[in-house]
Amino acid sequence: MFATATKNFVEEVDNGGLLIPASSLNDTIALLTVVVKHKRFWFWQKPKYLPTDFNFNDILAGDKPIKPSVTTTDFIKYNGTYGGNIQETVNANFVHSNITLEGKESSKLQSSFGSLSKEEVDVQKLLRDSTDRILDMSHGLVQQTKEKHRQVFGIVKERIVTNQPCSVIEEVQQDGQCGGGLILCGPKNPKVSLKENGRLSKDSNVTMEIPIHATIAYSLLELEIKHDGRYELCLMSDTSGGFEVDGRDPACASENCRLREELEQLNDHFQHLSALPVTTRSSLLQQITKVMEDRGSISSLQNVVKELDQMLLGKRPALGDVTTTHSQKQNIQAILDLLELSGQAESAQADQSTEVLIALHLITSALDEMTYDCLAVLGMCCSLTVLQVLEQLVQCVSEKGEFPLSSAGLAALTEDVYEKTEYLFASSNMSLKRDGDTVKMEINHQPGNRPLILCIAIRGLASLAQCV
Known part of the structure; x- marks a missing residue:
C-alpha cells in the first residue's frame, strides 16, 4: 500500500x-x-x-x-x-x-x-x-x-x-x-x-x-x-x-540506431514467445491483459518472476509471499500455469519454460516501468489488429522513421486507434505524425529509456498476438 x-x-x-x-x-x-x-x-x-x-x-x-x-x-x-x-x-x-x-x-x-x-x-x-x-x-x-x-x-x-x-x-x-x-x-x-x-x-x-x-x-x-x-x-x-572498476557502455551514434540495436539484441526473447502454441499464446495474452488492468498486479507478477538465478537452478516461483488480492493471485497463477511452471516438468520442458519465463520477465519489466496512464492506454490496444499496427510503428521508429499509410500493417490505423497510439508514443518521448500519405515517427531527445521500454512491451505483446 x-x-x-x-x-x-x-x-x-x-x-x-x-x-x-x-x-x-x-x-x-x-x-x-x-x-x-x-x-x-x-x-x-x-x-x-x-x-x-x-x-x-x-x-x-x-x-x-x-x-x-x-x-x-x-x-x-x-x-x-x-x-x-x-x-x-x-x-x-x-x-x-x-x-x-x-x-x-x-x-x-x-x-x-x-x-x-x-x-x-x-x-x-x-x-x-x-x-x-x-x-x-x-x-x-x-x-x-x-x-x-x-x-x-x-x-x-x-x-x-x-x-x-x-x-x-x-x-x-x-x-x-x-x-x-x-x-x-x-x-x-x-x-x-x-x-x-x-x-x-x-x-x-x-x-x-x-x-x-x-x-x-x-x-x-x-x-x-x-x-x-x-x-x-x-x-x-x-x-x-x-x-572505478565499473566499465562504461559506449554511446550509439543516433537514437534510432541505438533503439534498433537494443531491440535486435532482445529478438530471441520475442521469438520464444511467438514459438509457443497458438492456444497458449492466445490465453497468455488474455491473462497479461487482465493483469495490466491493475498496476499492483504487474508489480506482483514482477516479484514472482524476478529471481532468475534461482529459476535457472530449477526452482519454481511461488505466490505464497506475494501481497495481492485473491483475483490478482488467480490471474498471476493462470499465467504461471500456462507456462507449465506449477507442476513437475521434464528437463527439456523446464529449459523451455525458463526461456519463456525470461521472455515474460522482459515484458513485465517493461510494463512495470510505465506510468499509470501509459499502461492503461496500452491495455486498450491489446487486440490483434491494433498490436500489429503498433509493431509496424515500432519498426518504423527503429529504422528510417516513416511508413506509407497504404502499408498493409497500417490498415487498422483508424482515427480512434491513431489518437490512442499518438498519446501512447508521446508519453514515451516519441512523436507520431501524419504527413499526407505518410506516417512519421521521431524519438525526442530526453533522458531515460522510455522509447525502448514501450517498444519492448509492444514487441512482446505482439509476439503473443501473431496468428491468434
Whole structure:
C-alpha cells in the first residue's frame, strides 16, 4: 500500500524527474543517508534503491564529520485517489447442466498525505566540505557493495516529508455469483461447493497511519569512487556513479540506431514467445491483459518472476509471499500455469519454460516501468489488429522513421486507434505524425529509456498476438 501510494505521488509531482519513491515505512531515510542503487537485470529498468543503516559520515575516513547546511521549505498539499472496476461473466454449457459465473471487483487507494515539506542539503557547501576527504575503503558496507557488480553508492540530498500524521486507505470489494452447480478444489485450498445461485463475497478496508516526519520521496547524489577512496559527487542528472572498476557502455551514434540495436539484441526473447502454441499464446495474452488492468498486479507478477538465478537452478516461483488480492493471485497463477511452471516438468520442458519465463520477465519489466496512464492506454490496444499496427510503428521508429499509410500493417490505423497510439508514443518521448500519405515517427531527445521500454512491451505483446 505505502509503496504504491508513494509511487503514484512521484508520478504525479515529478514524473521523469529525480525523486525516488520511498518503498517502506521501516526504512530510516534522513539527509546524507547512504543508499545503495542496485542496477537491474535489464539495463533499461529503473534501478532498485536500498537505504542502509549508515550515513555519509559513517563511511568517510577521519574523525571530522561533515555537518550539512539544510534548508526546509513548504512543498505541496497532496491527496490522491486511484481505483478501478472489473466485471466479468462466463457462461458454460454442458450436457446435463448450465453454469454462469459472474465476478466483480472494485478497488480504491486513497493517499491523504496533506501538507508536505522539502528538506535540501546545500550542495555547494557539501562540495567544499568534501575537498580532500576520502572514503574508508575498509568499511564493511563499502567492501560488500564493491564486491557486487552493478551497485552504486548514493547519499540523500533532498527528501519530501510529512508535516502531520496522515493515512493511506485501501478498499477492495470482491463479489462472485454462480448459477448452477460447481465444485472448486485445489491441492492447498479447502474444497468449496457452490450450489445453485450461490454467492461468495469479500470486502476489505485497510488503513495505514503514517507518522509525522515520514519520508515520502527523496533524491540522491551518486558517488564516483576511485580505487584509493577518493570520490566525486555526480552533480548532473545524466552522470552515473560507481566504483572505478565499473566499465562504461559506449554511446550509439543516433537514437534510432541505438533503439534498433537494443531491440535486435532482445529478438530471441520475442521469438520464444511467438514459438509457443497458438492456444497458449492466445490465453497468455488474455491473462497479461487482465493483469495490466491493475498496476499492483504487474508489480506482483514482477516479484514472482524476478529471481532468475534461482529459476535457472530449477526452482519454481511461488505466490505464497506475494501481497495481492485473491483475483490478482488467480490471474498471476493462470499465467504461471500456462507456462507449465506449477507442476513437475521434464528437463527439456523446464529449459523451455525458463526461456519463456525470461521472455515474460522482459515484458513485465517493461510494463512495470510505465506510468499509470501509459499502461492503461496500452491495455486498450491489446487486440490483434491494433498490436500489429503498433509493431509496424515500432519498426518504423527503429529504422528510417516513416511508413506509407497504404502499408498493409497500417490498415487498422483508424482515427480512434491513431489518437490512442499518438498519446501512447508521446508519453514515451516519441512523436507520431501524419504527413499526407505518410506516417512519421521521431524519438525526442530526453533522458531515460522510455522509447525502448514501450517498444519492448509492444514487441512482446505482439509476439503473443501473431496468428491468434
